[in-house]
Amino acid sequence: xxxxxxxxxxxxxxxxxxxxxxxxxxxxxxxxxxxxxxxxxxxxxxxxxxxxxxxxxxxxxxxxxxxxxxxxxxxxxxxxxxxxxxxxxxxxxxxxxxxxxxxxxx
Amino acid sequence: xxxxxxxxxxxxxxxxxxxxxxxxxxxxxxxxxxxxxxxxxxxxxxxxxxxxxxxxxxxxxxxxxxxxxxxxxxxxxxxxxxxxxxxxxxxxxxxxxxxxxxxxxxxxxxxxxxxxxxxx
Numbered sequence: 731x732x733x734x735x736x737x738x739x740x741x742x743x744x745x746x747x748x749x750x751x752x753x754x755x756x757x758x759x760x761x762x763x764x765x766x767x768x769x770x771x772x773x774x775x776x777x778x779x780x781x782x783x784x785x786x787x788x789x790x791x792x793x794x795x796x797x798x799x800x801x802x803x804x805x806x807x808x809x810x811x812x813x814x815x816x817x818x819x820x821x822x823x824x825x826x827x828x829x830x831x832x833x834x835x836x
Numbered sequence: 837x838x839x840x841x842x843x844x845x846x847x848x849x850x851x852x853x854x855x856x857x858x859x860x861x862x863x864x865x866x867x868x869x870x871x872x873x874x875x876x877x878x879x880x881x882x883x884x885x886x887x888x889x890x891x892x893x894x895x896x897x898x899x900x901x902x903x904x905x906x907x908x909x910x911x912x913x914x915x916x917x918x919x920x921x922x923x924x925x926x927x928x929x930x931x932x933x934x935x936x937x938x939x940x941x942x943x944x945x946x947x948x949x950x951x952x953x954x955x956x
Contacts, residue, residue, distance in 0.1 A: 764942035764943075766881075773931055773933075773946035773947065773948060773949055774881065774931075774943075774946060775946075776936070776942065776943060776944050779936065779942050785944065817880065817881055819881070819941075819942060821940060821941035821942045824895065824941075825883055825897060825941065826871070826873075826883035826941035826942065827883065828880050828881040828882070828883070829880065830880045831880055
C-alpha cells in the first residue's frame, strides 16, 4: 500500500504569511494527488486535484505543485478563514490513502 | 446545487451492525461513483470503498473486506454503507463522498458526516 506522510504536523503562522505544507508518497504517484481543507466538525473540502489543478470556487491564493513522490501545498497570503487542518490524498492505486494532516494554527 | 445528506448519529454495541444512508440531490446518483471515508477521533481520513450506483459494482479497501457492504437505491437517490461486526475502534465519523471523475478516487462533494459510536 502507498503511504502518505505530511510535514509539519502543526504549523503556527500569522495572517498574511506565506505557508507551505509538504506531502511525500512512499512510491511514485505521478500527479495523482489531491489536497483538502477540513475545519472542526465539518467535512473536508477539495482544494486541489491532479497535484496543481485548482478546484472551482477555491481562492487563487491556494496552489499545489509536485510530481512523483514529493508535493507541496502553498497558501500565498494566509487569511483568517484558512486556519484549518489540511490533508493530502493519493489516488494512484485502487485506493485513496490520506496523509495524517497538517494543522495550521494562529 | 449538489448536496449529500446523511442519516443521523448512531450508538451501537460491539458485534452489532450499522447502516448509514447518503441521499444525493442536485445531480443524478447513477452518474458518479459514491465513496465512503471514515475518520476516527483525532485520526487521519481512511478510505473504505466505492459503489458504482449505475450498476451496483463495488470495490472495498482490504481493511474492510468481509465486514462492509455498499448498496444503493437509485429510485430514491440514496447510497448505503453497512458495517458489521463492530468494534470499539470503529467509532468514527463516516462520510459519503462523490467521486469527482468516473473511476477517480478524489472527492468533490461530501456528506455532513455520521457519527457512529460503538460502546458496550
